[in-house]
Amino acid sequence: MSRRFAFGVALLAAFLAAACAVVGLLFLLPGVPSLGPPAADAADSAAVEIFTLDEALRTAVESNRDVGKAMELRTSLEGKYVEERAAALPQFLATAEALRAWDGSQSIYGVPPASDRYVVQVGVSQPLYSYGAIAAGIRAAGERLATADDRLRIARHAVLLDVYAAFHDILLGRELNRIALEDQAQKARHLVEARKKYEAGTATDYDVLAAEVALRNAGPEVVRTRNSVRIFRERLRFLLGRDGREVDANGELSAVVADPPDYDDALGTAVERRPELSDLRHRRGTAEEMVVIARAGNRPRLDLRGALGRQEVDFGVVDIAGKTWSAGVFASWPLFDGLRARGRVAQTGSDARTLRIEEAQLLNAIALEVRDAVNAAREAGEIVNALAGAVEQADRLVAMAEKGYEYGVKTRLDVDDAQLNRSRALGNLARARRDRLVAGAALRHATGTLGDGITPSKGEKPAFRPAGPTMGLVGEVLRGAPTLPE
Known part of the structure; x- marks a missing residue:
């Protein structure tokens, strides 16, 4: 009984000594960072604003600078509509x-x-x-006002896609940093094992030196991945409009692989929902109304x-x-205006025809973008499926190589190859999941449906819609619509 107890105490002491040796190596070896977070990061953790994906997307819609500029454009065009409407009153x-x-x-x-x-x-x-000039001016102002809503949707879709990418880049960087830290800790354990074998006479000083070099070479990857997380956090802070406040992402790289939609269905949705197409059509409507105004230049x-x-x-x-x-x-x-009106008609007509050409060009570009997005989503999903079992196999390979090296039937090169394959499998799977999530967001952006589930904030002013007929214009004036700032 006493022998068993003494053996257990000795085994526990050896385990504690090995653990202390690993920690001591990580702290004492120059150029090798510690496994824990830096002291500055831990001290500032209370000041960091943590966002889930839904919170980040909603905050971007409310606080992003580009979205704010688009909202100010709508206010400006509401003022232009009021100016044009005044000509009929x-x-x-x-x-x-x-x-x-x-x-x-x-x-x-x-x-x-x-x-x-x-x-x-x-x-x-x-x-x-006025030969229809006043009515055409009001309709043109209404078309411009509709483009403001399109520009707002364009800005929101763009920032939502950027936030989606930055958010998952943070998660990817954090996962790669965890993999690098695990690889560093594993190399530290190998160094401890190599020194124990050296002391026991079963390994040479070459094995110890090789383990030390491998441990030191693992340090730069830890620093690089940790810095990438900081960079992506800064980008997310910029996109969310959080000046002077640190932000971080809270989520997981869990990609649910589903078949992407059919190309024809996705293209039909894009033609119907893309704000760029709606913006171009409203701009073309404005140009056609400008032709009517130009033709009225020499009319009674x-x-x-x-x-x-x-x-x-x-x-x-x-x-x-x-x-x-x-x-x-x-x-x-005007009986003779020096052909000024004819020149204006030629200019505005050319502008309208140019916008028709741009619309056809944009349709082709959207078709190509949708096809690329569908292919990218399908490719990312297939890569995730292909790497699903690679990590488990790599873990088994590392365990077998380490055990074989411990018993002397595997070489140091076998262990290094197994560790390298495991790190690659983990990194590839993390990147594949990130690419699948971002590809899904890019596909929704290409079809014009990104952010449809985000409801506007309660303080956002409802969009103004022109009334149209003459009595409707009078009603707008009596109601004081649209509401404009002083």
Whole structure:
């Protein structure tokens, strides 16, 4: 009984000594970083803002700078719509005038040369006919306003794809850093084993030196992967608009491999949902309305104008005062404008035709992008499936090589090959899962469905939609829509 107890104590002491030796090597060998996180990182962990994928995507939609610029563009185009809409509404203008005049040419008739004139008047003007120019201007402003919504969706889709990639790059870098740390710890254990064998006389100083070199060579990969995590965290912070605050990702590289959609179905969804196509079509609609405006440049125009006021003239010896009013219909027709209108029609027509060509070109580009995205998603899924069992096989290979080396039936080269294959299998599987997740996001971006499940924040102003008919315009004015900042 006492012999068994003594043997157990000796075995436990040997295990503790080996563990202490591994830790001591990692701390004492120059150029080899420790397994734990740096002290600065641990101290600042409380100040780091942790995001899940859904939280990161929602924060990007709300706080990204490019999205904010797109929202300001919508505000600007709402102001442009209000400006164009004003041309169809009556314009009221109040004027006041106080005039001191001297005219001695009538003094021979006894008219006092000095006079004071006071006029107060309210005028109104309303266009009656403009050959469709005013209505076309309002429709063009409405089309521009629709492009603002398209630009906002374009900005959101772009930043969501970047956030998706940066988020999973952080997870990938962290996984590669874990693999590098495991490889470093394993090489440290091999060094301890080599020194024990050397002391026992079953290994040479060459084996010890080779183990030390292998341990030192594992250090740069640990530093490189740890720095890559910092770089991707900074990129995520930039995309989320978090100035002065550290951010980090909380998630797993777990890719659910599913067959990508059929190319024809994906292309049909892209043609229907891509905001770039919608933006181009609205821009083409704006250009066609500009053609109507240009053609109205040398056409007749009819306006109604009226005024109501009071006027008083004081000659010093007599004071004349009374109400004044006027009303009339005024017509104008540019008979010859130097062919200015014809030149504008040619320019705007060319712009509209150019946008039609760009639309066909964009359709071809989207078709190619969708095909590439479908192929990339299928390729990434097949790679994940191919590497599914490689890690388990590599782990078994390392265990067999280490055990064989311990019993003297395997060489150091066999162990190194097994460890290298395991590290490659783990790294390849992590990269394949990251590529599969990002490829899925890229496919949704190509079809225009990325971020459809993200609801806007409660504080976001609802998008303004033009009313259209004349009474609708009056209703907009009475409601004060759209709401514009001062």
